[in-house]
Amino acid sequence: MAEVLEKNKDQSFRLVQITDSHLFADSSTIFDGLNTYETLKDVVNLAIQQQDNIDCVLCTGDLTQDSSIEAYHHFIDAMSVMDAPQLWIPGNHDIRSQMQQVLEQNSIHLSRSVVLGNWRIIMLNSSVEGQVHGMLDQKELADLDFELADSERNNSNVLICVHHNCLPVKAAWLQQHCLKNSDELFSITDKYSHVKGILYGHIHQEFEAIRNDVKIMATPSTCIQFHPTNDEFKIDNANPGYRWLELEPDGGIKTKVERVEEKNYNIDFSSTGY
Ligand SMILES: [Fe+2]
Ligand SMILES: [Fe+2]
Numbered sequence: 001m002a003e004v005l006e007k008n009k010d011q012s013f014r015l016v017q018i019t020d021s022h023l024f025a026d027s028s029t030i031f032d033g034l035n036t037y038e039t040l041k042d043v044v045n046l047a048i049q050q051q052d053n054i055d056c057v058l059c060t061g062d063l064t065q066d067s068s069i070e071a072y073h074h075f076i077d078a079m080s081v082m083d084a085p086q087l088w089i090p091g092n093h094d095i096r097s098q099m100q101q102v103l104e105q106n107s108i109h110l111s112r113s114v115v116l117g118n119w120r121i122i123m124l125n126s127s128v129e130g131q132v133h134g135m136l137d138q139k140e141l142a143d144l145d146f147e148l149a150d151s152e153r154n155n156s157n158v159l160i161c162v163h164h165n166c167l168p169v170k171a172a173w174l175q176q177h178c179l180k181n182s183d184e185l186f187s188i189t190d191k192y193s194h195v196k197g198i199l200y201g202h203i204h205q206e207f208e209a210i211r212n213d214v215k216i217m218a219t220p221s222t223c224i225q226f227h228p229t230n231d232e233f234k235i236d237n238a239n240p241g242y243r244w245l246e247l248e249p250d251g252g253i254k255t256k257v258e259r260v261e262e263k264n265y266n267i268d269f270s271s272t273g274y
């Protein structure tokens with residue numbers, strides 16, 4: 001059953017999405033010219049300066065690059081200044097069992113879903129060990145269908161979070177790394193009119209679209225950005241960032257991407273991979 005974080009159905013909720021921090025066991029590691037631990041802390045500091053009250057933080061995968069216990073501890077340390085419940089899902093660089101090991105037994109971080117007033121947030125695991133692309137297995141799809149039927153009975157609006165992109169990107173190299181069975185995801189969500197948003201990371205760029213009245217959103221990484229249109233791997237010159245979302249009681253979603261502005265990073269644009 002979904003954990004209830006807030007019962008009041010008349011209020012709006014402010015969420016922050018932090019994604020693709022790609023931390024390493026050694027927090028001084030430089031990755032394509034960036035120290036990912038430093039850039040995560042820069043983004044987190046920006047978020048807490050800009051957001052007065054955060055109701056929940058959505059951490060949508062690739063929390064680490066090397067899936068080490070040490071890297072997950074660094075993630076917890078960097079996020080500790082955020083005074084809000086966090087929900088985590090694994091990305092292609094994560095290992096869920098490693099994530100579990102750094103969390104307390106009763107923590108909500110890896111919950112399937114939570115309730116915030118008139119909203120239910122559903123977290124899906126699209127990672128396939130050893131693969132860059134994503135896939136929702138039968139358990140994830142069945143749980144999604146169950147959660148959507150249950151939340152429909154409660155007259156809730158729904159935001160779904162997943163790591164991999166379920167809509168195509170323009171950059172050809174990235175397309176093969178998408179969620180491979182997004183048709184199965186959509187065949188479930190299309191049955192319900194209370195699904196209002198689908199949110200992901202993975203593509204390291206800002207993206208927004210409307211599909212079947214559902215807002216589809218992707219968010220910049222807290223470290224390097226992928227060029228949105230280049231057909232081969234190319235790092236974009238945009239700075240690290242995050243997304244905030246305001247979930248309104250009537251099902252509306254206000255949202256915006258914010259990036260670190262007052263800092264020049266030493267990004268290695270000659271990198272041919274990540
Ligand atoms: Fe990533
Ligand atoms: Fe990813």
